[in-house]
Amino acid sequence: MIQLTSPFTDDGMRALKVGDEVAISGTLFTGRDVVHKYLHEGGSLPAGVNLRDGILYHCGPVVLPENGGWRVVAAGPTTSSREEPYQAQIIEKFGLRGVIGKGGMGARTLEACRKFGCVYLHAVGGAAQVLAECIKKVRGVSFLEQFGSPEAIWELEVEQFPAVVTMDAHGRSLHQEIFAASQSELIKRL
Template identity: 50%
Template sequence: MIKLNIPISEEDIRKLKVGDEVFLSGIIVTARDQAHKLMVEEKPDFIRDFLNESVIYHCGPVVRKDKDGTWSFVSAGPTTSIREEPYQADVICEYHLRGVIGKGGMGEKTSQGLQKCGAVYFHAVGGAGTLIANSVKKVINVFKLDEFGSPEAFWVIEVKDFPLIVTMDSHGARLHKEILERTKKIAKEIS
């Protein structure tokens, strides 16, 4: 198990390989479909400092607002990443990201972006909403909450020991692609 703290250097991220299990700590940002569209079309600066050498998390959390106005995460597993495929590589390079967390892996364009700009794809366990919410220690800020709604907003959060597995690295390896090739052959045999 590798412990990784944000900010992450390019050198450290390039050491990671597919299959590595990681505990991630530091300040990260959630972003889904509307947020990615915005980051590519308008390149907003309000989120820039939070993203530099950090990580985007594909997640639409269940959140709670306490009486004193502070927010907390109740359930926060990953959402399907492939929906961000048209945007992801551009977002990685524009905002100097070191990684993306999601589920299901991503495509060729994102893989190129990871290789070019020095980042990896971390896979979280889909459906493990309560467990992951327990690793979110603090909600630092939220942007676009009224406009996008709570699942789609940018939530800036501090995480401690978020359990992840690298499934796309900065050298072009992609776990889901390898499994797909293998399983296609088996499917032919059993059909």
């Protein structure tokens, strides 16, 4: 298990390769469909949200209010491919070093990862409890009223958050490779 700690660096991310299992500690920001479209259309980040050298987590958590703060009840990844039209631009513009999600992303994101020293980190979809246990604190939330709870930007402090590198900064994508291999296996069986 490779340890990744925020702030994340160009060198650190370029040292990773497809298949590496990592444990992430530090700050993550959530952002999913509405946030991506908003930023892509020129929206600005709210005060206190800085994505430079950071990791964006494709996640819409279940969060309950507790003692004047928040408690994350469940927080697994959502499907990333929906953000493919927006992700490359957001990596470039905001200086992301990593994107956590599930299901992988396409060629434009892969190219942005190569160009800007970013990786795609695959968390286990559906594993909302194991991943919520890694969230030690909710530091803040933006756009809660405007976008609704699942679509808001949650700032999370995490420890030992497990993920697998499935798209690296060297142009390799596990998803492309598995698609091609499974397609050729299927053709043999039709």
